[in-house]
Amino acid sequence: MIDIASRVYNHNWKIDPIVRSLIDTDFYKLLMAQSVFLNKPKTQVTFSLINRARHIPLAKLIDERELRDQLDHIRTLSLSRGESTWLRGNMFYGKRSMFRAEFLEWFENLRLPPYHLEVKDDQYELTFEGDWPAVMLWEVPALAVLMELRSRAVLKNMGRFELQVLYARAMTKLWEKVERLRKVDDLLLADFGTRRRHSYLWQDWCVQAMMEGLGKKFVGTSNCLIAMRREVEAIGTNAHELPMVYSALAKSDKELAEAPYQVLKDWQDEHDGNLRIILPDTYGTQGFLERAPNWLSSWTGIRIDSGDPVKGAEAAISWWKSCGEDPSKKRVIFSDGLDEDMIAHLQSKFRGRVRCSFGWGTMLTNDFRGLVPDDALAPFSLVCKAISADGKPTVKLSDNPNKAMGPSSEIERYKRVFGVGEQVSQQIIV
Amino acid sequence: MIDIASRVYNHNWKIDPIVRSLIDTDFYKLLMAQSVFLNKPKTQVTFSLINRARHIPLAKLIDERELRDQLDHIRTLSLSRGESTWLRGNMFYGKRSMFRAEFLEWFENLRLPPYHLEVKDDQYELTFEGDWPAVMLWEVPALAVLMELRSRAVLKNMGRFELQVLYARAMTKLWEKVERLRKVDDLLLADFGTRRRHSYLWQDWCVQAMMEGLGKKFVGTSNCLIAMRREVEAIGTNAHELPMVYSALAKSDKELAEAPYQVLKDWQDEHDGNLRIILPDTYGTQGFLERAPNWLSSWTGIRIDSGDPVKGAEAAISWWKSCGEDPSKKRVIFSDGLDEDMIAHLQSKFRGRVRCSFGWGTMLTNDFRGLVPDDALAPFSLVCKAISADGKPTVKLSDNPNKAMGPSSEIERYKRVFGVGEQVSQQIIV
Numbered sequence: 029m030i031d032i033a034s035r036v037y038n039h040n041w042k043i044d045p046i047v048r049s050l051i052d053t054d055f056y057k058l059l060m061a062q063s064v065f066l067n068k069p070k071t072q073v074t075f076s077l078i079n080r081a082r083h084i085p086l087a088k089l090i091d092e093r094e095l096r097d098q099l100d101h102i103r104t105l106s107l108s109r110g111e112s113t114w115l116r117g118n119m120f121y122g123k124r125s126m127f128r129a130e131f132l133e134w135f136e137n138l139r140l141p142p143y144h145l146e147v148k149d150d151q152y153e154l155t156f157e158g159d160w161p162a163v164m165l166w167e168v169p170a171l172a173v174l175m176e177l178r179s180r181a182v183l184k185n186m187g188r189f190e191l192q193v194l195y196a197r198a199m200t201k202l203w204e205k206v207e208r209l210r211k212v213d214d215l216l217l218a219d220f221g222t223r224r225r226h227s228y229l230w231q232d233w234c235v236q237a238m239m240e241g242l243g244k245k246f247v248g249t250s251n252c253l254i255a256m257r258r259e260v261e262a263i264g265t266n267a268h269e270l271p272m273v274y275s276a277l278a279k280s281d282k283e284l285a286e287a288p289y290q291v292l293k294d295w296q297d298e299h300d301g302n303l304r305i306i307l308p309d310t311y312g313t314q315g316f317l318e319r320a321p322n323w324l325s326s327w328t329g330i331r332i333d334s335g336d337p338v339k340g341a342e343a344a345i346s347w348w349k350s351c352g353e354d355p356s357k358k359r360v361i362f363s364d365g366l367d368e369d370m371i372a373h374l375q376s377k378f379r380g381r382v383r384c385s386f387g388w389g390t391m392l393t394n395d396f397r398g399l400v401p402d403d404a405l406a407p408f409s410l411v412c413k414a415i416s417a418d419g420k421p422t423v424k425l426s427d428n429p430n431k432a433m434g435p436s437s438e439i440e441r442y443k444r445v446f447g448v449g450e451q452v453s454q455q456i457i458v
Numbered sequence: 459m460i461d462i463a464s465r466v467y468n469h470n471w472k473i474d475p476i477v478r479s480l481i482d483t484d485f486y487k488l489l490m491a492q493s494v495f496l497n498k499p500k501t502q503v504t505f506s507l508i509n510r511a512r513h514i515p516l517a518k519l520i521d522e523r524e525l526r527d528q529l530d531h532i533r534t535l536s537l538s539r540g541e542s543t544w545l546r547g548n549m550f551y552g553k554r555s556m557f558r559a560e561f562l563e564w565f566e567n568l569r570l571p572p573y574h575l576e577v578k579d580d581q582y583e584l585t586f587e588g589d590w591p592a593v594m595l596w597e598v599p600a601l602a603v604l605m606e607l608r609s610r611a612v613l614k615n616m617g618r619f620e621l622q623v624l625y626a627r628a629m630t631k632l633w634e635k636v637e638r639l640r641k642v643d644d645l646l647l648a649d650f651g652t653r654r655r656h657s658y659l660w661q662d663w664c665v666q667a668m669m670e671g672l673g674k675k676f677v678g679t680s681n682c683l684i685a686m687r688r689e690v691e692a693i694g695t696n697a698h699e700l701p702m703v704y705s706a707l708a709k710s711d712k713e714l715a716e717a718p719y720q721v722l723k724d725w726q727d728e729h730d731g732n733l734r735i736i737l738p739d740t741y742g743t744q745g746f747l748e749r750a751p752n753w754l755s756s757w758t759g760i761r762i763d764s765g766d767p768v769k770g771a772e773a774a775i776s777w778w779k780s781c782g783e784d785p786s787k788k789r790v791i792f793s794d795g796l797d798e799d800m801i802a803h804l805q806s807k808f809r810g811r812v813r814c815s816f817g818w819g820t821m822l823t824n825d826f827r828g829l830v831p832d833d834a835l836a837p838f839s840l841v842c843k844a845i846s847a848d849g850k851p852t853v854k855l856s857d858n859p860n861k862a863m864g865p866s867s868e869i870e871r872y873k874r875v876f877g878v879g880e881q882v883s884q885q886i887i888v
Contacts, residue, residue, distance in 0.1 A: 117547020259540045
């Protein structure tokens with residue numbers, strides 16, 4: 029049936045917004061924003077877009093006006109009443125009132141700060157500067173906008189039936205993964221795919237497919253808006269930006285060596301149980317664990333986000349044993365570049381030895397590989413990172429040197445302070 | 459575009475549920491349920507469907523199997539996580555935590571109790587028996603189911619374009635009312651049309667039309683599910699069932715005379731501000747006000763729900779004056795059989811003298827008069843009332859003898875106790 033009013037309305041859209049809500053973001057961003065709001069509210073940071081896939085000329089593919097329209101639209105967003113109610117009233121990780129009243133009041137009044145956009149060598153140079161708690165909330169929506177604008181740029185040349193067949197194939201592809209994963213015993217899997225998703229609607233579809241297809245093996249999504257609308261758990265703890273910024277602020281090598289642990293000390297003051305998850309790889313997992321203070325061994329688990337995941341999990345197990353802890357009571361969360369094969373492999377390898385769970389990202393929400401000519405919809409590695417704090421550059425070493433970032437002199441200094449030696453490179457797919 | 463999966467799924471629906479949520483009900487039902495849960499949780503009540511429009515043979519129009527399927531479906535419903543979160547976290551009437559934890563825990567575990575259904579003289583005899591807090595929650599969904607099944611029975615004989623034109627006309631009709639009401643100065647209008655709506659989707663459309671068309675003149679809806687989804691205020695206070703059941707439980711004429719005030723005493727212990735609204739007409743407004751205790755004059759307002767609304771409002775104004783209260787600071791809520799003409803008339807008559815507001819019901823959400831042959835979609839007066847409490851019959855006198863109910867010997871006794879003399883009959887349209 030033709031609904032003339034809807035059609036006229038649609039014709040007059042200026043833009044079709046990609047991000048329509050401030051909570052269309054990862055849950056851990058909100059937890060971290062609260063932590064920063066309480067501990068380092070005045071730190072001045074710069075976040076910057078980094079396209080690790082230099083061969084994809086984003087500024088040629090995506091129209092600058094469209095990009096600005098989308099970013100400008102995000103700056104008009106504010107927390108809606110229902111969203112605030114959900115943040116206040118919902119149970120997160122078994123706890124009500126996860127967010128403090130003063131933080132929520134700040135969040136309710138927040139509009140995202142200005143952005144700075146330039147074009148250089150067919151790439152966008154997109155940066156955000158200002159107070160850490162506000163600037164950090166740009167990361168996920170900025171990435172989601174660039175990923176979806178790139179999808180749209182490819183899709184707009186396709187015909188109606190071509191499009192229908194494309195999505196039919198993508199759905200079939202995902203459903204086959206779900207059927208495979210359904211057979212993995214004791215699996216616990218969450219959606220971590222917001223930032224590099226194909227599109228919002230597609231991520232929402234993927235979550236619903238997992239809800240139906242995986243039942244209790246699907247434990248939730250990192251996306252707050254989808255968690256709220258689909259009434260599933262919001263999942264996530266913390267990320268590299270905390271140790272990176274704390275480290276940049278360190279005034280001496282001694283303070284620098286302590287910074288990653290100071291992050292977790294502040295975190296421990298606020299959170300317990302399943303929110304006490306160590307992210308050890310910012311400056312090398314091995315050294316981090318060797319120098320870790322005693323109290324850290326009592327934490328609930330470790331997230332493995334770079335390097336060889338088997339080696340990372342084995343390092344965690346050895347460390348727990350050396351501290352007199354029982355690894356089979358500990359959680360290991362794998363979240364780096366997973367696909368269904370790797371998930372099944374890791375689960376069979378570590379099931380029983382530790383409590384495994386999986387944060388499945390880009391290959392869940394953006395696996396359009398092989399579905400269009402020239403693989404023009406294949407996902408790629410785009411990130412948005414804190415590059416400086418109070419005027420000093422940030423550094424990341426990671427367990428994969430291809431993920432390292434920062435000025436080379438600072439990288440050398442960090443390697444010395446954190447005792448990082450030879451590292452094994454791994455190809456970054458997403 | 460044809461979505462084969464959706465079509466196959468739709469073909470296999472057993473029923474298309476009319477009520478899909480336990481909060482697809484009036485807000486005042488939840489407030490009253492909490493009050494009853496706290497004050498009279500063990501009172502045994504019987505609620506019964508009453509079709510005041512005897513000329514409409516519901517049992518001939520509506521298939522009994524379909525009715526049972528819908529009622530059975532409602533018995534499978536329970537409060538969802540998101541609904542509970544909303545009830546816990548949302549601000550109602552400017553207050554958070556309107557509902558107590560023990561009530562919400564009870565509500566989260568509630569399934570509606572069994573129903574009893576028989577057919578007699580082409581009418582359905584539908585009754586519900588049990589603990590008051592649970593049984594009372596049948597009223598609104600039972601009415602909504604019967605109203606919508608009657609709509610569907612008429613609609614299923616219509617063709618596709620006929621249907622489209624029908625809704626186009628209904629929308630036009632409502633929009634003309636909205637345009638008329640937009641010009642009424644200082645109007646405050648709420649949707650009270652859940653129980654006798656044409657359908658859920660239509661009520662939801664009406665609310666959205668008022669949001670856009672009336673702006674701040676539209677203050678909210680009595681329907682909790684729509685209030686949650688559309689992020690507007692949930693509106694409502696209390697109803698006749700409280701004085702009716704309290705009165706039935708009275709052990710003497712003296713206790714009976716006190717019962718309507720006892721209701722408000724219990725209410726006052728729990729609520730303040732805009733929730734302190736007197737509903738004076740259960741046993742005659744005039745006598746109720748004459749015998750009212752002093753503390754009642756400090757309440758915020760009065761709801762006029764039967765009789766001549768001008769006379770009712772004038773009686774309230776005189777009473778406030780006699781108590782030394784300033785009527786211009788008091789609220790009068792009109793909620794009986796309103797249409798746009800009456801709303802505009804009452805507003806112009808009482809604006810400035812009192813604070814007016816309007817609860818617009820059936821003629822908002824079910825005005826399909828004149829749109830199909832034989833007026834087969836015109837709304838009619840269907841109610842579901844408490845008819846007994848702990849084995850004793852309930853009585854309602856109202857300010858309109860056509861709305862009176864109860865055994866005639868008891869009606870006479872109540873008239874004597876409450877000093878009700880001659881009353882003026884008014885035609886009941888809805």
